[in-house]
Amino acid sequence: MSKQHVTMTVNGDPVEVLCRADQTLLDCLRDEMGLTGTKEGCSTGDCGACSVTVDGRLVCACLMLGVEAEGRKIETIEGIGESEELHPVQRHFLEEAALQCGICTPGFIVAAKNLLEKNPNPTEEEVRYWLAGNLCRCTGYDKIIKAVLKAAEEMRG
Amino acid sequence: MAELQFAAPETVNQAIKILGGAKGKGRILAGGTDLLVQMRSGRIEPGFIVDVKNIPELTEIKKEKNGYRVGAAVSGARLGEHKSVKKKWPGVVEALELIGSTQIQGRASLGGNLCNGSPAADSVPAMIAAGAICKIAGPKGRRTAKVEDIVTGPGKTSLKKGEFIISFLLPEKPKKSSEAYLRLIPRTEMDIAVVGAGVSLTLDNQGICTKARVALGAVAPKPVLVEEAGLILVGSKLDPDTLEKMASACRAACNPIDDMRGTVEYRTKVAGVLATRATQIAAERVRSGR
Numbered sequence: 001m002s003k004q005h006v007t008m009t010v011n012g013d014p015v016e017v018l019c020r021a022d023q024t025l026l027d028c029l030r031d032e033m034g035l036t037g038t039k040e041g042c043s044t045g046d047c048g049a050c051s052v053t054v055d056g057r058l059v060c061a062c063l064m065l066g067v068e069a070e071g072r073k074i075e076t077i078e079g080i081g082e083s084e085e086l087h088p089v090q091r092h093f094l095e096e097a098a099l100q101c102g103i104c105t106p107g108f109i110v111a112a113k114n115l116l117e118k119n120p121n122p123t124e125e126e127v128r129y130w131l132a133g134n135l136c137r138c139t140g141y142d143k144i145i146k147a148v149l150k151a152a153e154e155m156r157g
Numbered sequence: 158m159a160e161l162q163f164a165a166p167e168t169v170n171q172a173i174k175i176l177g178g179a180k181g182k183g184r185i186l187a188g189g190t191d192l193l194v195q196m197r198s199g200r201i202e203p204g205f206i207v208d209v210k211n212i213p214e215l216t217e218i219k220k221e222k223n224g225y226r227v228g229a230a231v232s233g234a235r236l237g238e239h240k241s242v243k244k245k246w247p248g249v250v251e252a253l254e255l256i257g258s259t260q261i262q263g264r265a266s267l268g269g270n271l272c273n274g275s276p277a278a279d280s281v282p283a284m285i286a287a288g289a290i291c292k293i294a295g296p297k298g299r300r301t302a303k304v305e306d307i308v309t310g311p312g313k314t315s316l317k318k319g320e321f322i323i324s325f326l327l328p329e330k331p332k333k334s335s336e337a338y339l340r341l342i343p344r345t346e347m348d349i350a351v352v353g354a355g356v357s358l359t360l361d362n363q364g365i366c367t368k369a370r371v372a373l374g375a376v377a378p379k380p381v382l383v384e385e386a387g388l389i390l391v392g393s394k395l396d397p398d399t400l401e402k403m404a405s406a407c408r409a410a411c412n413p414i415d416d417m418r419g420t421v422e423y424r425t426k427v428a429g430v431l432a433t434r435a436t437q438i439a440a441e442r443v444r445s446g447r
Binding site (some may be wrong): 004 | 161163
């Protein structure tokens with residue numbers, strides 16, 4: 001099957017990739033670019049494990065075609081934090097033990113960071129609603145919500 | 158299987174040409190939150206995907222002489238951030254924003270919600286209540302149609318081969334008008350409507366209703382405009398007797414299915430309840446100026 005040439009920005013770097021029209025952005029990230037931090041859960045937009053941002057907007061990478069990403073700015077879990085220093089959201093996930101198996105974690109962190117960029121001081125209810133599209137079957141959510149609220153507090157300074 | 162093709166045209170005319178060349182195998186891609194799921198499950202096998210999000214007319218929100226024009230591919234997240242549209246059409250905006258998660262909101266659109274043809278589509282009863290008008294493009298040129306005339310049955314629309322929706326006109330409202338949309342789901346969010354009800358109304362200075370439109374979702378093979386329910390409200394002060402008559406008209410318009418979400422009796426009863434509550438919320442929004 002022939003592939004289309006797609007140019008996009010991924011985590012700040014210009015990227016050129018060849019992908020088939022039927023490949024999702026998630027397939028492109030994982031299979032064509034080797035960015036396997038973004039996870040595949042349900043592949044129907046229900047679980048949020050594949051959350052990425054496209055031009056600053058939170059989306060499920062499984063519900064977008066790779067070829068749609070032409071000219072767009074994509075941010076994935078790999079773009080969060082520095083090589084030597086974790087992003088506050090990542091650090092608080094560790095400190096609060098907000099993960100167990102880890103499959104949902106990249107999606108939660110991308111989604112939580114996106115929330116805190118729009119709303120630096122969310123209420124617990126706002127965090128819960130924002131993250132309602134990210135499913136976790138291990139933690140029971142409380143630790144995740146706590147981690148996000150603590151990260152928000154730290155980031156507000 | 159023939160190879161799937163993809164194009165992202167920048168004008169409506171280019172899109173029409175591509176769809177024409179696809180010989181009925183073309184599918185419009187707006188947010189993709191239904192389309193990609195249906196492709197993956199094998200329910201549909203398109204030959205050509207036409208992404209319309211690079212066409213300005215499909216992604217703009219702009220004020221016009223007769224109201225606001227909202228591109229068919231504008232996402233829920235963007236519409237929800239538009240203060241003027243949200244203030245005047247709170248029912249349409251709250252209905253679109255009820256669909257799915259934050260991630261789905263980043264993509265899902267009014268045009269996609271309508272053309273997917275679900276009887277339970279949340280934004281459709283709200284758009285019908287608001288009297289929204291579709292601008293449609295196709296091989297024979299452009300035309301307009303009322304939102305209530307688009308869906309003809311589950312998954313089916315009145316759009317002809319090669320036609321697609323460019324935008325919706327939300328017609329300007331008289332002063333002292335507002336609207337509301339309510340739906341019932343068994344959980345607090347992210348589910349498919351058991352029943353949905355959209356109400357748009359205008360009051361005069363004495364609080365008498367001068368104009369009203371009531372529409373229901375998930376209670377028939379397609380979203381329905383209950384004209385009689387609106388007419389019952391007109392001339393009243395929305396007193397309990399009038400509201401009960403209106404609810405009764407809503408129940409009479411129901412022709413629902415029995416499924417795991419609700420029985421025929423339950424859906425029918427709830428349709429009247431939600432239409433009543435949506436009427437009260439819309440009236441309260443008029444009175445409070447919000």
